[in-house]
Amino acid sequence: MSVPNVGVLGVGQTPYVNRRTDVTFPELVREGAQLALADAGVTIDDVDAVVFPLAPDALTGTGNGERWCIEALGAAGKPFMRVNNGGATGMSAIIAAWTHVASGEFDVVLVAGAERVSESGSAQSVLNKMWDVGYERPIPLNTITMLALSAVRYMHLYGCDETDFARVTVKNRRHAALNPVAHLREEVTVDDVLASRTLAWPIKLGDACPSSTGAAGAVLVSERYARAHGLDPAWIRGVGQNTETFWMNDRVGPKALQDHGDADALATAFQRAYAQAGLTDPTTQIDVAEIYAPFSSVELHVIEAAGLCGLGESPKRLAQGDFALGSAGTVVNPSGGVLCSNPIAVTGVARLAESVLQVKGRAGAHQVPDARVAVASAIGGDHQFYSTLVLSSDLEDIA
């Protein structure tokens, strides 16, 4: 059975910054909604349902903040759903909206949200509460240490070093300098990254994403609606999701099926989206990859999970200049990616938004020439929740 086509009619992002003191949280959410609606050329009256991405409550210090944002989203009188999947929240919300439309129930669905985690200095203490209360909570695990552990595994498996991680930051900062909404826009060198202070070895400050404040949104429409109104949206051609076991303990050792240094479960999520899209060779058929990687080391194994090169090959490819704007093959994170802007709840929405801008030729200074097919991904939890999307500029076969 073929899956219905779902269009992305409009997207919006505010510039990502450290703080916004001129607006409340709902007022910031409204900015994301307004930007997306304006870009789509529709009004809130055209919207049939609203999906709201909101990450763990304690990050923003609001209990069930979806209540507070109903008016900001224009959701009163409409079906409404909050989605929370950690770092994958934004893309999970997009996939929930996609399901709303693909089911045939709704023609126009708004996804919009915002993040201001930077109002609290306690994010890593909040994120420490993700771990098992009996066995792991007495140990100070957090999202930085869990990915430092993964980076150590990757180094062990493939023999790469801290310079290989630093090259990811250098590439993404160069891209972010061209993206007016990116948070960290200053270019850096490999030496700058290597000289930055260690957070949790091997992750240094220069390998880490910022805590970003900002809003993002998207308007999804049915093919029926797009045709009836003569519209030309970007198209979601494939959707993939997968989930990984809770325990890092089981991703190492003699009987592990998957290694904490790889992103095998994410690779499966990519394969599901590629199969749905009829995409058979990622290395030649994908022009742009907007992939979720909040630390430089993560981008290496996500590039590999996306099938853009073999396991362990991404450091060598980056060192020879591949995956960067101006290179011949797939460009990875032309926006600067999560490493340069991480508004947690809407980071996955931003990956979609950037992919749409690319396949519609609207990305400005960070446009990949002639981009037609993009892949986007997000990761939530301790590498638990994976979401992937394939987008294209039209409904022709992906070849």
Next chain:
Amino acid sequence: MSTPTTNAGPQFYEQTWDLSYKHALGETTSRFLGALTEGKILGRRCPECERVLVPARSFCDRDHCATTDWVEVGTTGVIEMFTVVYEPFKNLPAPPYALAYATLEGADTALVGYVRGLDLSDQRTAVAALAVGTPVVVRFSDDPTGTAADYWFEPAAGSN
């Protein structure tokens, strides 16, 4: 009615969440923690995949079936992955500290713990002393608190 003309600038509302919880840990975790006071690390064997899961779990995450047997595993093992934290995080311990996952003798999955007994002040030597594959021994607190903080790892003698 007059319109206020003074711009007071942005105002802020400060809050601290101070929430308390008392989590029941269940029979399996409780028995694991109790065994720490006797200097023992316990796992549970899965009847399907036959893995010994450490720390002990009442069901297998892979087969979705109940584990059946208690197994005491060894107190020596090897480091599978590690990190050394140098950055202070609010409400988490003061750095530096080292964490590692180690697979113990007779276990099929790794156990997480602090690594103590090595100098972390020099990053390069600390990282070298914790390399993947390094043998470690489990040490137990003389003054147990009934939590997973009652054990930690130390590099095995002569491993440096």
